[in-house]
Amino acid sequence: MRRRGRQAWLISRAQSILDNMHCPFCQNPDTKVVDTRISDDGHSIRRRRECPKCSKRFTTLETTMLLVVKRSGNVEQFDRNKVISGVRKACQGRPINEDDLKMLGQKVEEDLRSRGLAQVKSDEVGKAILKPLRDLDMVAYMRFASVYQNFENLEDFQRAIDELKGASSE
């Protein structure tokens, strides 16, 4: 019960940070984001905003929480390192180093945060991993996709391979 209460608090807090971005000049509640940068540790976002009413620009440093809703219904803070450790196994024996993994973790986080949502489903995290992993290494991608997407038979693999061929000839 206490745990649920904390989760609800986390969600409403994250949402209120996103919602309450008034213009500091004219208090207009509606502001437009013109540039977004995520800090290296992934815990804060610097946004350049513009007020559509008075046209003034200002910068906000937001430490918004990105929450992941797991299949069990539990909610936890997004952790880039969990993405990396989830992918690492699929990368065994492949020419992928720690820097590649770090970069992948960053891309996944940027993708998820760019959606502007306070929470995402764990499935969405898995999906966000697929594309950057495909760009990194096809074999690691196939390994990860086969587990993540529950490949059960040869047809599943064949379909994924066909998709890969289609994607690489684009």
Ligand SMILES: [Zn+2]
């Ligand atoms: Zn304004």
